[in-house]
Amino acid sequence: MSVPEEALRKALSGLLKPEQVTEMKEKNGKVLVTVAVDVPMGEKPAFADQVKTRLREVGGVKDVFVSFAPPPRAAAPPAQAHPLPGVKHVIAVGAGKGGVGKSTVAVNLAIALAQEGMKVGLLDADIYGPSAAIMTGTSEHKAQGDAHQRVVPAMKHGIRIISMAFLLPKDQSAVVWRGPMVGKMVTQLLTGVAWGELDYLVVDLPPGTGDAVLSLSQSVPLSGAVVVTTPQDVALLDVLKAIEMFRAVKVPVLGVVENMAGFTCPKCGTLTPIFLEGAGRKAAERFDLPLLGTLPLDAAVPPGGDRGSPIIVEAPTGGTAQAFREIAKGVRTRVSEIEKEGPGQFNLEWSSGA
Ligand SMILES: Nc1ncnc2c1ncn2[C@@H]1O[C@H](COP(=O)(O)OP(=O)(O)OP(=O)(O)O)[C@@H](O)[C@H]1O
Ligand SMILES: [Mg+2]
Structure with a gap:
């Protein structure tokens, strides 16, 4: 990563808890961040904009892609044993x-x-x-x-x-x-x-x-x-x-x-x-x-x-x-x-x- 991950994570610290940032990748100024946060569907674009604004303030960041992962408690229960073995x-x-x-x-x-x-x-x-x-x-x-x-x-x-x-x-x-x-x-x-x-x-x-x-x-x-x-x-x-x-x-x-x-x-x-x-x-x-x-x-x-x-x-x-x-x-x-x-x-x- 050419932009330090620490700086990217720090930029989000007032908005998200560290454990809510589940993935942070950067290459050539493009940042991919995944956040695990319980935001209603309709409010996701606005929330993503807040994340983008904060990350774009970090030197070297050109583009930000925000992806939402389910918050831990909303994760799907693991599938049962395969019901269709064939x-x-x-x-x-x-x-x-x-x-x-x-x-x-x-x-x-x-x-x-x-x-x-x-x-x-x-x-x-x-x-x-x-x-x-x-x-x-x-x-x-x-x-x-x-x-x-x-x-x-x-x-x-x-x-x-x-x-x-x-x-x-x-x-x-x-x-x-x-x-x-x-x-x-x-x-x-x-x-x-x-x-x-x-x-x-x-x-x-x-x-x-x-x-x-x-x-x-x-x-x-x-x-x-x-x-x-x-x-x-x-x-x-x-x-x-x-x-x-x-x-x-x-x-x-x-x-x-x-x-x-x-x-x-x-x-x-x-x-x-x-x-x-x-x-x-x-x-x-x-x-x-x-x-x-x-x-x-x-x-x-x-x-x-x-x-x-x-x-x-x-x-x-x-x-x-x-x-x-x-x-x-x-x-x-x-x-x-x-x-x-x-x-x-x-x-x-x-x-x-x-
Ligand atoms: N490549 C194509 N060229 C021309 N017509 C197409 C093509 N692909 C799909 N269609 C036509 O577009 C219409 C919608 O396609 P289809 O029913 O497969 O979409 P769908 O996503 O399953 O729709 P729904 O969301 O309603 O389930 C159908 O009439 C289908 O014949
Ligand atoms: Mg269909």
């Missing part, structure tokens, strides 16, 4: 906001992994609108129980699929669920299912609150999370929100997927950037996470999804399908890297040259 890796797909393509990524990633020879399950945990079931063409599937009273997943496109859509009466599909009920339902969907042997169980998370993430992480150990973003998210606040959501429950983020990154001409295949070019890379660099892939805005994605034929099945030789295969490779690599690093590792080291 499932090797559970991967969550999430985002800081709705509509960025979580379900699209979860579905196509699951199928891409299966096409690589993996045994794969897909859990559609979005009980507000089970779009993964629609995208895989399984929303009409009728759930059956096995001899152990567990629900048998549907099988489609080479993957095993469970969705709330299989269990809810049709007229209840638009039911508004309270947070704790979301969590309970997710746990039931996860553990009450005869998944059998799986290499990967991909979980499509609902938008919004961390309830589903919290109950998921309390029900089963997660190997990691994929964060989906779009280039419009200039401030990167949503990416940070998603990263914080996973950090709070000690789930390592495998990387960032940038979706709808440019327009592919259906006639000539040329890719035209529409929003910010390289926004996904910027997000990945900012938070020092790998960019798992960039997906173009592809006019063939929505109709395929509506028909239950995901793009990777519908147009397997196209650029979007290829991008999904790259993402699947990246996920597998990251999962094995994190496995080697051991549990509880967060990839927040500064990348070289940052």
Whole structure:
């Protein structure tokens, strides 16, 4: 560190207790500080500003990145013994906001992994609108129980699929669920299912609150999370929100997927950037996470999804399908890297040259 850590910590002494500053890193004047403090969500930006102001007063500091860790008493209880012994890796797909393509990524990633020879399950945990079931063409599937009273997943496109859509009466599909009920339902969907042997169980998370993430992480150990973003998210606040959501429950983020990154001409295949070019890379660099892939805005994605034929099945030789295969490779690599690093590792080291 070129700026002494002691000086940085001292600058925060009137604002935070020493034990509330859980991480302090600095490189070339860029400071990464993690604070474990109980601040309501809406007040976090103002609190982060106070931290930034104090740290910027220290000589040599050019930029400050503040991250919030959960205060010790809010830490998630450790997950129980693995309730799904046949499932090797559970991967969550999430985002800081709705509509960025979580379900699209979860579905196509699951199928891409299966096409690589993996045994794969897909859990559609979005009980507000089970779009993964629609995208895989399984929303009409009728759930059956096995001899152990567990629900048998549907099988489609080479993957095993469970969705709330299989269990809810049709007229209840638009039911508004309270947070704790979301969590309970997710746990039931996860553990009450005869998944059998799986290499990967991909979980499509609902938008919004961390309830589903919290109950998921309390029900089963997660190997990691994929964060989906779009280039419009200039401030990167949503990416940070998603990263914080996973950090709070000690789930390592495998990387960032940038979706709808440019327009592919259906006639000539040329890719035209529409929003910010390289926004996904910027997000990945900012938070020092790998960019798992960039997906173009592809006019063939929505109709395929509506028909239950995901793009990777519908147009397997196209650029979007290829991008999904790259993402699947990246996920597998990251999962094995994190496995080697051991549990509880967060990839927040500064990348070289940052
Ligand atoms: N790369 C893409 N190109 C074109 N359309 C896309 C792309 N990715 C997603 N879409 C479309 O955008 C819409 C939202 O995608 P999706 O349902 O996957 O998002 P989501 O993040 O799961 O949304 P929610 O927060 O509601 O769960 C869908 O109609 C989908 O078909
Ligand atoms: Mg969705």
